[in-house]
Structures are given as structure tokens and as C-alpha cells.
Amino acid sequence: MTSTVNIAILGSGLFALHAYLPNLLTPENKHINLHTVWSRSESSAQKLVDAAKEKSGGSVSPRLTFGDDGLETVLNDKEIQGVMLVLPIRTQMDLVFKCLKAGKHVLSEKPIGTDVAAARELVDEYEKTYKPKGLIWRVAEDVDHEPMVHKAAEKVRDPALGPVLYWSMEAHGYIEDASMYHATEWRTIPDYQGGFLLDGGVHDAALIRLVLPNPPEQIISSANLHRNHIPPHDIVQAIALSPSTETEAHGPASKLKGIRGRDEIPGGIGRSSSTGTIVFSFAIADLDSKPPKGIIVNCLNGTVRLQMVAGNWKLEVQPGKGTNVKPFTEEGKRVGVREECAYFARAIAALKDGQQVDEKESRGNPRHMLWDVALIEALLTSNGEKVDMQKLLSGK
């Protein structure tokens, strides 16, 4: 039996209401007790409290707190073990350490920071000061917690597929002007790079990071703004390189006898390194059906696709003819938000009960989330020049 964990949710905006609340109240998350709700304004906190009561048929009735005093109440309350931060990026960056300092375990919404430099500082400080004290900090990017993404990663690593030759990742979104998620102050006029590309793109960066055995080491990209209502940029298109994977081309040379030797070919002969293309876009028209979001990984002996089809994940392995690769197809629901709440609370419960945190459920590591922000920053800033991911990450 997992013991119950008291959680406070900080922030009561759309995502708290539509994504967190239903997932906190599912039967799978019975080990979570929604103890307190906090928001900057009373009316906004009230909305979330009311929704919690209504959705749970009255069985869940969190305490309402708001404003600076309310925040102090949450931080000083020994009953609250974990906090979930569902707030605009900048507010969140300030609050993470306030909560950790108060001895609370933290799950905070993505992105981890507005840029690599700011996010790196947070991660360094967490690892130096708070992690050694046994305090958990996880970032909720949900893709990191999607079972189907981890299954795709496993499939790509099937030795029968051989090495990854090339891949493509595409995500096309349409943001209607003044629509629900657009009409938030912090998104309409963002005070951080990329706008929706950062906010939404970190999910897709996580997908690349998790699925590929060799994530990009260098990025060459172009960023644009096609639609005036979603500044600063609404599309990045890029080539992603992994020079460390470079090998000779695969398989035997052709059985056919040519008229000239290989060393006589003008321009020389190519080598093989795992290379990909990335398109993250909010610039597409409002189509009836958008191209599916996802990644296609072309390996020596087959192709793996993980795509979002009609709101669900679809994973497919297509074998090359005459290879030993097994065909595979599976569909799966999106359960990332539910899982990240569940795993977070179970990790707290384990610590509370003097047990180890389940390694398989240790996701949302801030260090990995930093990579996701770095990928977006590289995509936004490359301007046709090569950006080295390691250099960007280390700041040197």
C-alpha cells in the first residue's frame, strides 16, 4: 500500500483546471490528496476549489489560499509534502526554490526555464543544494512520462534494426488568434524566446531526446515568423547532426562491376552518420486534418514511426524485406499528465516510508529538461550557423 501524499497545487489557470485536476482525481491517483489550492488571486483559486468539489462529488474539498500570505501558509504547512507548480514560466522559476527551501518536493510545469543560461543555473543549484537533502524536483513535460514514447525508444534500439540512418520529426500546430490558450497574457506577448515554439516545442524536443539512441549534437536551423499574431517566431526548420556516429557506409559494396574504381569517383565517397530534420511549426493553415505530429526513424533494416493520430499515439515498426525485424503496431492513449502526478506522489510516499524511489518512475529529471530547452534555443538562434549542443549546454 502506498501511503497518501498531501499535495498543494500552485496556480489555477486553464492547465490546472483542464489537465491537472481531472488527473489528480482519477482512481489511479487515489494516493494523492489534493490538500490545498493556491493562486495569486482569490477568485481564480476559488474556481479551482469549486471544480474539485464538483468533479469529485464533494469528496475532495481542498483548502483555498491566495496571495502572498496564502503562499506563506502553504510553505509553512508541515502537512503538505509536495507542491505542483502550474504557473507562467517566469513566476515558476522564482517559486521552485522557495518551495524547495521550505522542504517541499516540487513538480513544476515545463519549460524548466526561459533560456539555457537561466535554466542551467536552476539545475546546478538544485543538484548542489537540494538534491543532496533528498528533495525531489521534477519537471512536468508529460512526453517524458508517456509509456508509448518509452516503448518507441525500446523499439528503435532493437539490434535487428541496425543503426539509425536518418530521421525526421515534425509537429504542426495551429493557434487561432484569441483562442483559449492564446488569450493568456504571458503567451500573447511572451517575455521569453520563441513564444509557442518554446512552450510547446519542449515536448517535441523530449520526444527526440528519448526516442533516438544518438540525439542531435549539432543544429543548423532557420527560424521565421509567418503569422503576425504569434510573435516572436512561429516556425523552425532544421538539420540535426550527430557527427560522433559517423561510420563507413553499411553493407557490402555493389555486386555490379563498374567501369571505374571507387577512388576514381569525382567528389569522393560519402560516409554514414545519423542525421535528422526537424520542423516545429505553428504556421500551418487551419486544416481539417493536419500532418501527423511525430518522429519517423529510418534504420538500416526497417523504419519506426511514433505519431499522434487523432489524439492517440500510434507506434509502428515496419521491417525491411528479408530482414529479421518483427513488424509491430500499437496504439496508446496520452497519459503523461496522469503519470507524472502519480509517479511524483509515489516517489514522495516512498521517501516518507523510508523506501527507495522506483528507478523506472524517476522521470522529469531537470537535467534532461535543460537539454530540451537547449534544443529549442539552438533551433531559434542558429540562423544558418552550426550550434554545438554541448557548448550551448555548458555555456563555454
Ligand SMILES: *[C@@H]1O[C@H](CO)[C@@H](O)[C@H](O)[C@H]1NC(C)=O
Ligand atoms: C540487416 O538485414 C540483413 C539482411 O537483409 C542482415 O544481413 C543484417 O545482418 C541485418 N543487420 C542487422 C544489424 O541485424
